Amino acid sequence: MRSMMMNFEELPKGIDGRKRAKCNYCKLEYIHDSRFDTGNLQRHTASCLKRKHHDISQLFLSQDSGSISFGSSKFDPERFRELLTEAIVMHDLPFNFVDYEGIKRLFIYLYKDVQLVTRNTAKADIINRYKKEKEIVKSLLDDAPGRISFTSDLWTSLTTDGYMCLTCHFIDNNWTLQKRVLSYTFMPPPHSGLALSTKIHNLLCEWGLEGIVFSITLDNAYTNDLSVDTLRDELNLKDLLVCKGDHFHMRCCAHILNLIVQEGMKGVDPSIVKIRESVKYVKGSQARKHKFLECVSLVSSENKGLSQDVSTRWNSTYLMLQNAIHHRRAFQHLDLIDSNYKYCRSKVEWEKIEQFCSFLKVLYDSTLMFYGTNYPTANLYFPAVYLCYIELKKQIEGDNEHLKVMASKMWLKLRSIGLNFVQLWLLHVCWIRVIR
Incomplete structure (x- = not known):
C-alpha cells in the first residue's frame, strides 16, 4: 500500500465523503476508499501512459538472496x-x-x-580482430585520392631477432594527413639489400599498393641504398613509379642530422667528460643523491634533476649538459662539503660548456622538429637545415678552437652526404621566400 501511494497524491475527501487520490504523472483522480480498495490505483499504475518506468524498486532484481544487480542491463x-x-x-x-x-x-x-x-x-579472437582492422585500413587506402609514401625501419631486439616496420603516409579526401602501420614483422637474416627489397615488395603486393607508390624514406645507410635501387628497378619494370623513380628514394633528415652531430662529437672535450663523471658520482648512491639535494636547496635552486647521457644518443648529452649548467652552483657547493667529489670544474670550463650547449641547441631544436609524428616535415626541412648550416659556418669562422674543430668535422660530414654549396644556396633562397 505504501509503495503504491508513492505514485499518487492523497486529496481531501469530496462532497460524497470518499477518499480520493491524484496520479503524480497524468493528474487523473481516483477513489480509493474501503469499497474500491486500491485495485483501481493498481490498474492505473500499470496502464499510465505518462509514467515512463515502473516502480524504482523493480529496477533492482535480485539473482541471489542478498545480492543486488541492475535488471535492465543484459550480459552480451x-x-x-x-x-x-x-x-x-x-x-x-x-x-x-x-x-x-x-x-x-x-x-x-x-x-x-x-x-x-x-x-x-x-x-x-585477436587474429580475427586484426583481419577486420586490416580490411578497414585497406578500404581507407583504396579511397585515397593520390599516391602513398612509405617509411620503413629495421632494428634488432635484445634477443638478437630482427624486425622491420613499414608505415604508409597519405592525404585522405578531407585533406587530412593519415599515417598507418601496415606491418610489424619478423625479419630473419641476412639483412642485405636484396632481402630488404624483397620483403618490402612482398608487403606492397600483399596490400595491393605497388601501383600507387610515390616515395619511400629510409635511414642513410648503404644497405638501404641497395634495397631501394633494387625495389626501384622492380617497380619500373611495370612502369609504376612517377618520373621513373627519380624522386622515389628519400633519406631521413633526422638520421642525417644525427650522423652529422655524432661525427663532430667523436673527440669529446675533457670538460664534458667531467660533467658525465659528476652525474655518475651523484647518482652512485642514495646518500650522494640526498647530499646533492641538500646543496640544491642551500643555493635556492629549482631541482630539475640530473640526467645521464647515452653514448648512442647525442641529444641526451645536450640534455645532460643543460641540467648540469642549471645546477652549477649546487656542484660547486658539493665540492666544498664532500671531499670525495673530485670532478669540480673551473669557471673557464663552465663557460666552455655553456658555449658548447649554445652551439648544440640549434641542432637539438632541428632534431625535435624532424621527430614530429603528427605533421609533415617537408615544409620544415629547408629552414631547419639552413639554420644548422648558418650555425656551422659561424663556428668554423669563429674564435673558439674547440667548437671550430667540431663544426669542421660536421661540415665535412654534411658535404659527404651530398649537400653541396649550390644546394645550400637553393635552401637559402627557399627559406627567404618562406619567411617572406
Whole structure:
C-alpha cells in the first residue's frame, strides 16, 4: 500500500465523503476508499501512459538472496569477448591473461554464468580482430585520392631477432594527413639489400599498393641504398613509379642530422667528460643523491634533476649538459662539503660548456622538429637545415678552437652526404621566400 501511494497524491475527501487520490504523472483522480480498495490505483499504475518506468524498486532484481544487480542491463557474451580482446591488445597483455585465477574469479563475480575463454580462444579472437582492422585500413587506402609514401625501419631486439616496420603516409579526401602501420614483422637474416627489397615488395603486393607508390624514406645507410635501387628497378619494370623513380628514394633528415652531430662529437672535450663523471658520482648512491639535494636547496635552486647521457644518443648529452649548467652552483657547493667529489670544474670550463650547449641547441631544436609524428616535415626541412648550416659556418669562422674543430668535422660530414654549396644556396633562397 505504501509503495503504491508513492505514485499518487492523497486529496481531501469530496462532497460524497470518499477518499480520493491524484496520479503524480497524468493528474487523473481516483477513489480509493474501503469499497474500491486500491485495485483501481493498481490498474492505473500499470496502464499510465505518462509514467515512463515502473516502480524504482523493480529496477533492482535480485539473482541471489542478498545480492543486488541492475535488471535492465543484459550480459552480451559477444561484447564481453570484444572488450576482452581490446584490453589484451591495448595493455599488451599475454594470451594466458585469461587463465589467471584472479581474473577468472573476477569475471564469475560480475556474472556467474559467464563463459570463460582460454588462451587459444583469446589468440584466435585477436587474429580475427586484426583481419577486420586490416580490411578497414585497406578500404581507407583504396579511397585515397593520390599516391602513398612509405617509411620503413629495421632494428634488432635484445634477443638478437630482427624486425622491420613499414608505415604508409597519405592525404585522405578531407585533406587530412593519415599515417598507418601496415606491418610489424619478423625479419630473419641476412639483412642485405636484396632481402630488404624483397620483403618490402612482398608487403606492397600483399596490400595491393605497388601501383600507387610515390616515395619511400629510409635511414642513410648503404644497405638501404641497395634495397631501394633494387625495389626501384622492380617497380619500373611495370612502369609504376612517377618520373621513373627519380624522386622515389628519400633519406631521413633526422638520421642525417644525427650522423652529422655524432661525427663532430667523436673527440669529446675533457670538460664534458667531467660533467658525465659528476652525474655518475651523484647518482652512485642514495646518500650522494640526498647530499646533492641538500646543496640544491642551500643555493635556492629549482631541482630539475640530473640526467645521464647515452653514448648512442647525442641529444641526451645536450640534455645532460643543460641540467648540469642549471645546477652549477649546487656542484660547486658539493665540492666544498664532500671531499670525495673530485670532478669540480673551473669557471673557464663552465663557460666552455655553456658555449658548447649554445652551439648544440640549434641542432637539438632541428632534431625535435624532424621527430614530429603528427605533421609533415617537408615544409620544415629547408629552414631547419639552413639554420644548422648558418650555425656551422659561424663556428668554423669563429674564435673558439674547440667548437671550430667540431663544426669542421660536421661540415665535412654534411658535404659527404651530398649537400653541396649550390644546394645550400637553393635552401637559402627557399627559406627567404618562406619567411617572406
